[in-house]
Amino acid sequence: MSAIKPTFLVTGSDLAAAALALLHDHEVVYAGKTPTEDHIVALCRQHDPVAIIVRYSKVGAAAMDAAPSLKVISKHGSGTDTIDKSAAAARGIQVVAAAGANAAAVAEHALALLMACAKSVVTLDARMRQGHWDKATHKSVELEGRTVGLIGLGAIGQRFARMADAMGMRVLGFDPFAKELPDYIERAELATIWRESDVISLHCPLTPENAKLLNAQTLGACKKGVIVVNTARGGLIDEPALLAAIRSGQVGSAGLDSFAAEPMTAPHPFHGEARITLSPHIGGVTADAYVKMGVAAAKNALAVLQG
Template sequence: MSGVKKPALLVTGNDLAPQALELLKDFEVTFAGKQCSEGTVLALAREKDPVAIIVRYGKVGATIMDAAPSLKVISKHGSGIDVIDQKAAAERGIAVKAAVGANAAAVAEHAWALILACAKAVPHLNDRMRAGHWDKSTHKSIELNGRTLGIVGLGEIGRRAAATGLALGMNVIAFDPYAKAVPAGVTPVDNLPQLYRESDVVSLHCPLTEENRGMLDRETLAQFKDGAILVNTARGGLIDEPALAEALTNGKLYAAGLDSFAVEPMTVPHPFQQIPNLILSPHIGGVSDAAYVNMGVGAANNVLAVLQDSVASV
């Protein structure tokens, strides 16, 4: 309706999928920009007083919430809501929503890209070939068929990663005390130490909480099989990075693949850059062509659902 001011919606990023923007056509959408600072988001929150924030990059805490008195919902463009201060939101009556499952296929595929790159030494062999070497007589890759895959966290991503392991002929075990069901063919274990001891490959698919922050430290990494592979496409805070660097350089682990880090973007220079049996990617596991649309649409629908409920309850 002409003359009626549209409610404001703030995106902590520089774009959304066209399909998501179409759903949000009744809002005045403002983009804070890629890698937007807390100060930028804070200033825009004060200026626009949004009813909703869609979080793509950065964190949203109490200060930003208090800068937007009209704020009713914070919607994550993805599944990991650890970047939102959920306690502060609850105290202010602000709903926090995640686009659950929207990027599950993309993240599970990326976890497997890292597992296979580690087991088959793909980046290393590519570098050697480009340098003029032919390592056919000296290199042996790790065959995963018949080996044990340990999945930590049986949400949608973990279940997809487990299914791929089964398809490749692996023995798949998993730990998730909150899982309501275990996929066929997957064997649940009672505790993490058992999973670490038995797994040739460990893949992390659990959310980051204050309880599990730094759960992979020197003590827990020492429980791994000698020569195991570790892959993390979940959250960097799950791993004590100096402890992992040590386990890779002293030969305890064969290789590791990381898509998330304690500090993002990863600080440069960083010790990880000098570890040849460590494969790095810049937290892009959930960033695929399809996931970009799915996450945007999921985040937009979550905003609409909360605001419709809010209007209905008035």
């Protein structure tokens, strides 16, 4: 009679084949495409996993208490704000993340949103489909020589900085935890970033300290017409304040990939704003990043289990 394999719970409906190959000594249970916290708790109670790979939804104290064998919670990506890290620490459960696994994907998406804003890609496409030819009346923003302020200088922020530098932009960066930086990133305090940046791009985790970092006061301290890009976490922005700043012209345009409440439900105040370009928190979702994140999440969890 074969021994019962320990269980990995994946809070999603799938995992890359290369990641599954690493977990051949374990049972893998999937929570589905849109699991709720209650569903995750029920699965923990039913299967008592030794590890949880977090793709969607939140993992809190109730799930941890429902899985007495749980040793590690591994994020399928870099942001661990959906995991109750204090509850995990109190129970001796390690929390690990696939830092850098989706850096290329997210940085590229941030650049795509910046370019869409600066060049009015979505608006001009819609106008042309309506039969208009705006060559004589429309002027886009040229990014060469402009200043971009980056908040967060981890793997994603630094990769985006390299792209901005290659386009001839001046790069300011704020990150109190970043050590050595390439010479094309100028360290700057937030007050300097608000005052001098033509573009502000967010690449930091969401913490209680930086929630609603972009708000009426900080947006008001920015250059008039600043472009805002967010591929990090929606909670970094006070959304009503951003909307008001867009409507007043204080913010020229915004490219947003993450939101305070996800998935975004219709109708939403952002939907009627032509100068806000939206995408469904998909910056890190590429075929390549899917494999990289899955493999990293599996390896990180196994490393903890194997001591």
